[in-house]
Amino acid sequence: MDLPLPASQFHVLLALADGEKHGYAVMREVEEMTDGEVTMGPGTVYGTIRRLLELGLIEETDERPDPELDDSRRRYYRATSSGLVVLTAETERLARLVKTAGIKRSNRFKPRIEGI
Amino acid sequence: MSRLRTKIYRGLLLVYPPSYRRDYEQPMMQMVVDLLREDARGLGAGRLWLHLFADLFRSAFVEHGRVLSEWVRVRPQRAWGALLAIGALIGAVAAGSLAATTAQGSAVGRSSLWFTAAYAMILVGFLGVFLVRRKKGSGLLLAGVVLTTVAHLPVITYEFALSTGRTFPARAAEASGFLIMAGVGLVGMGMKETSQWSRVASRSTLVVLLYPLTLVFGYTALVNAVGGAQLTADFLFRGGYFLSWVVLGLAVIRQKAPQSAAERK
Numbered sequence: 183m184d185l186p187l188p189a190s191q192f193h194v195l196l197a198l199a200d201g202e203k204h205g206y207a208v209m210r211e212v213e214e215m216t217d218g219e220v221t222m223g224p225g226t227v228y229g230t231i232r233r234l235l236e237l238g239l240i241e242e243t244d245e246r247p248d249p250e251l252d253d254s255r256r257r258y259y260r261a262t263s264s265g266l267v268v269l270t271a272e273t274e275r276l277a278r279l280v281k282t283a284g285i286k287r288s289n290r291f292k293p294r295i296e297g298i
Numbered sequence: 299m300s301r302l303r304t305k306i307y308r309g310l311l312l313v314y315p316p317s318y319r320r321d322y323e324q325p326m327m328q329m330v331v332d333l334l335r336e337d338a339r340g341l342g343a344g345r346l347w348l349h350l351f352a353d354l355f356r357s358a359f360v361e362h363g364r365v366l367s368e369w370v371r372v373r374p375q376r377a378w379g380a381l382l383a384i385g386a387l388i389g390a391v392a393a394g395s396l397a398a399t400t401a402q403g404s405a406v407g408r409s410s411l412w413f414t415a416a417y418a419m420i421l422v423g424f425l426g427v428f429l430v431r432r433k434k435g436s437g438l439l440l441a442g443v444v445l446t447t448v449a450h451l452p453v454i455t456y457e458f459a460l461s462t463g464r465t466f467p468a469r470a471a472e473a474s475g476f477l478i479m480a481g482v483g484l485v486g487m488g489m490k491e492t493s494q495w496s497r498v499a500s501r502s503t504l505v506v507l508l509y510p511l512t513l514v515f516g517y518t519a520l521v522n523a524v525g526g527a528q529l530t531a532d533f534l535f536r537g538g539y540f541l542s543w544v545v546l547g548l549a550v551i552r553q554k555a556p557q558s559a560a561e562r563k
Contacts, residue, residue, distance in 0.1 A: 205325050206332045223353025224326040224333075225314075229360055232322070255328045 187272045190230045193220060195239060195261060195269050202243045202260040205231065231259060239265035300334055307350065313358040315365045442484025449477035 187195070197203060197211035205227050212220055222230075234240040240259045261269065307330045311323055333346060455466055 204328075206329045209329070221349065223350055223357070224329040225353045225357025225361075227329070228322040228326055229318075229357045232318070255324050257325045 185268075185272055185275055187268065189220075190222065190226060191234055191239075192269075192272055193222070194227065194230045194234060195265055195272075198240055198259055198261045199266065199269055202245060202258040204256040204258050206256075208259075234265070235259075238262060239268055300331075303334055304331060310351075310354055313354065315361050317365065318361045442481050445477060445481035445484060449481055 186192075193212045193215070194208055196215065197208045203211065205224065208231075209222050209224075209227050212222055231240065235242070239262060241262050243258050243260050245258065304327065308323075308327060311319055311326065314322075330350070333350070452466075
């Protein structure tokens with residue numbers, strides 16, 4: 183699996199990292215995680231899910247959190263073990279990038295901004 | 299009201315490739331039901347539909363692109379042939395538009411653009427007839443191409459009369475716009491009947507290419523309408539073309555979803 187992951191795939195994979203969810207719950211989780219900065223519609227969510235399924239990073243599951251309350255038309259997905267490995271690698275890559283950006287900002291951005 | 303809105307959304311899902319609809323129509327509908335329920339709790343309906351429309355068309359374009367790239371990967375020779383043919387068609391339209399704009403110093407969409415498009419469509423139609431001769435449905439295709447060709451004659455005569463300062467009944471040109479639509483519809487049905495879409499181009503190729511074309515045609519029609527220039531015959535003529543593309547698109551969209559490998563077995 184090549185990194186970096188596209189942003190939409192990273193967001194959906196992150197939303198599914200802590201357990202199975204259906205499409206609507208994934209959409210809501212992504213909105214919450216990003217403070218409403220990233221909003222995905224049904225087409226984007228299921229297009230991304232389709233791609234992640236093809237890559238083997240997530241899988242569809244038959245388990246239902248509460249069959250009494252749930253609608254049978256919903257489909258649930260969860261991250262696979264290889265999905266979690268890729269997610270960890272991508273998170274570490276992003277963390278390194280943020281660290282580098284922080285160092286560069288303290289060394290170079292600040293004087294330039296002050297000099298404006 | 300909610301049932302109507304979900305019906306509308308289900309209709310809009312036709313813009314996706316059939317294979318995608320087969321797999322994800324139900325969960326997407328469920329998601330929209332959830333969103334509409336939330337909308338009832340206070341989100342703005344206009345904002346929600348705007349969001350849904352933007353998401354729908356953006357993701358449908360991406361999905362068609364993916365189907366297209368898969369088709370290119372599996373059948374490269376056929377795919378490149380089709381892309382070449384459609385590229386030539388669009389090139390002809392672009393060249394016509396450029397020539398018209400340069401020669402007349404006019405805005406987008408003067409008559410030469412439409413002539414070029416018409417000739418290119420007729421050319422492609424006859425090419426299609428040649429490809430499918432003696433096959434079931436070829437008569438329908440031939441009828442469509444002939445009707446489209448004949449229906450262009452009053453329009454071309456009208457435009458010629460305008461450019462040379464002569465007179466020609468505008469209503470004849472307007473009426474021919476509808477005949478052209480019917481002709482293109484027949485071409486679409488003929489192509490579908492003879493199952494030649496896959497030979498000339500995949501559905502996704504057409505949809506991906508029709509997006510910008512439809513936008514250009516729609517924009518031109520809008521400019522003409524807002525500007526008030528040649529509002530009657532010209533607008534209807536261009537509107538006829540625009541609808542022709544829609545008819546073609548619908549003829550393609552109404553194809554059955556292709557069988558998966560498992561279903562074929």
